[in-house]
Amino acid sequence: MIMERRIKIVWMLSIVAMLLITGGQLYWLRNQYQYMNDEQIDDIYNSILQTAGQYDSIRAPQPKKVFNKANMFFYNLNTYTDMEGMTTINELILGALKGRNLDNADAKYVDIESITIHQNDSADAHKADSIKGNAIKKKTWAKLDSLIPQERVLFLDSFRIAMPDKAVPNLNSIINLYKLELDAPFVLQQFDSLLALRLDSHLFTTRLKVSRDTSFQWDPVMRREGTLLNPYVEVSYPYNPLKHQFVVAKVEISAHAVLVRMGWQLLGSLCLIFLLGVCLLFQIKTILKQRRIDELRKSFVNTMIHELKRPVQALKMCVAFLNDKSLRTDEKAMDEVIHDSMSELDNLSAYLSKLRDMTRADDEHTQLSIRTFNIKETLKKLIRLYHVPEGKDVSIETHFSEETLVTADPVHVSNIISNLIENAVKYSDTSVRIAVDCLLHDHQLTIRVSDNGIGIPASEQTRVFDKFYRGSNFPDRSLPGIGLGLSYVKLLVEAHHGDISLTSQIGKGTEIEINIPQ
Structure with a gap:
């Protein structure tokens, strides 16, 4: 917990x-x-x-249509301050004359007195100044009319500009834009x-x-x-x-x-997010794998206790039988006790051998003894010495290619085939048919072991190569085993830089194929 x-x-x-x-x-x-x-x-x-x-x-x-340097005049008619809006009001006159200016041909502007009404603090004063300004403005227009004959005016325009006191524009640049629009729209x-x-x-x-x-x-x-x-x-x-x-x-x-x-920034951020995601997934996967291994170890310990308990109990009964002098006189019973004792000792030895082999296979410093040998002779000897369990009718067929000399570790190859045959016999009915093919082609050794056993469910086919894992499709739950056979085979195959695959159907059997490069 x-x-x-x-x-x-x-x-x-x-x-x-x-x-x-x-x-x-x-x-x-x-x-x-x-x-x-x-x-x-x-x-x-x-x-x-x-x-x-x-x-x-x-x-x-572009050519001037209205204004040129000699005929333009500009006059600031009136300037006063709007206290309520905090703005300065400018009233301007801008025009053009036919011909040249009045008095001085080089003058740009008509020299008329500029009238300015200054800021007043009171509203009444401002009103009075406005009235006074209007009077003066009429006077100025009259004065302008007296200075510029009507027939000389080519163009005349007036403006009222309200602008904040803190932001005063450049009137010359503004007037230049106005002139530009009239001359070149x-x-x-x-x-x-x-x-x-x-x-x-x-x-x-x-x-x-x-x-x-x-x-x-x-x-x-x-x-x-x-x-x-x-x-x-x-x-x-x-x-x-x-x-x-x-x-x-x-x-x-x-x-x-x-x-x-911002391509590089996007790429860097996406790579960082992807890397973090991969690390998180890898961490979760590792935790799940460790959790599953922990569960498998617990299951393995329970299985080992159960599997080792049975031969120990059987041996204890045999020793108790041998300790009874009156029972030792029955030769037939003695033979059965000795046979059972040997069988249970074989089971116990097999468990310990598998544990030892798995320990060696896990050791990365364990070196393979690679040499060239005749796989046909090795397999024939292995089948000849195979001990068929009681109650089983086992038939093993072998097929070889013309070339039977292979390069691998002969001991490990023998262990691989032996484990596969043992599994085929264990997870089959009483009548067992096994086919072992050893084929050499395209610099690759293919070992294929097929049987007519109970088969493996599709949901478990990827997990049967895990350590301590035992499938659920057993005809007899009391079958001995600790779930190390196929994982041991896979480790030996990978040590030879090969690969292993499995195909199986429920009720029809299983075929395991191993490829080892030559």
């Missing part, structure tokens, strides 16, 4: 350790996958920004062609969008959507921030591509 409890504890601890290690590996792999996924998303984001910059640089040198097909060169391994779609959001946006925005195994990224790039115009690129992230990037 203590051993059983310990085995169960070892199993539980091994399984828990395996689960924990596997779970840790899976968690690490998930984090690595997420990290690789983030890296790929960052690469895609940078590729989209680089493509947008490349496309802007391609559009910039953004063409989605051209942008897609450039983007396809950078995202050749990803599926993507693009569209143009005009945002209804009044808040000013001049930086690209990236959103991650989808699931862990099927993610996609959506990037909004403002190609004309003043008009809230964006190009939106939606890119699908290939899980296969991510897994390929």
Whole structure:
């Protein structure tokens, strides 16, 4: 019971350790996958920004349709602070003139006084400043009209930009984007062609969008959507921030591509998990095998006690008979007692011989005495000296190939055939028919022993070669034996670098085939 409890504890601890290690590996792999996924998303984001910059640089040198260096003017009409939203409001005027500028041909901007309304702490002050700002704005427009004749205005536009106080964009770059859009409009097909060169391994779609959001946006925005195994990224790039115009690129992230990037990590983790699984299975298999061997040893001890007890009891009765002087005068009884004593001594000697042979066979330092001998003569001698048990009618047929000289250990080969014949006789009815074939072909010795015995169930055919195992299909449970015969044969065959196989049918007999290389 203590051993059983310990085995169960070892199993539980091994399984828990395996689960924990596997779970840790899976968690690490998930984090690595997420990290690789983030890296790929960052690469895609940078590729989209680089493509947008490349496309802007391609559009910039194209001929100007509206603006050029000499006819553009820009005026910051009004700037004030929205205390409630904590934003700075900029009201801008941007336009183009026919011909050159008013006073100075080299001037880029019309020099008009800039009007700025500064931040006030109270709501009333802010309201008053707004009223004042509107009045001044009308005055400024009037002044602008006086400076720029209506017929000189080629293009005029005004903007109201609300931006947080802590994030002030570069107005020159924003205006340049606006000018670029008017002179060389953004063409989605051209942008897609450039983007396809950078995202050749990803599926993507693009569209143009005009945002209804009044808040000013001049930086690209990236959103991650989808699931862990099927993610996609959506990037909004403002190609004309003043008009809230964006190009939106939606890119699908290939899980296969991510897994390929982390291929070595996956392979290493899978190998580690597989190795741990193999070790756990091997450990469980070893424990089960040790448990079965322990059970077989217990069964062996009980069987040995039973088997040795019988000849000892018989010998004790024989000695008691011989100790009675009055019974010793009966010669017929004396002969029977002596015959029984010899038979029981033979059984006892056979048990001890098998134990000795198994001990020698298990010893890895035991060397085979390999030599060339005539197997036909060896087998004929073995059959001639075989002692047929009482109550059995045994017939042994032999078949040999033309060549009968083989190379092996003659003593062990004799023990192999002797054990197989003994098993065939033991597990058969009173009429026993045994065929022994010794064939030499293709540098291989084949020994085949078949009988007409009781047969072996299919469920037990793989276990009969285990030590101390005895089958359940016995006609008589009192048959002597300790389950070492076939295991001993297998050990001797493997010592010769050979193999052994078995075919059997219930009620029809058993055939055992041994192949030993020559």
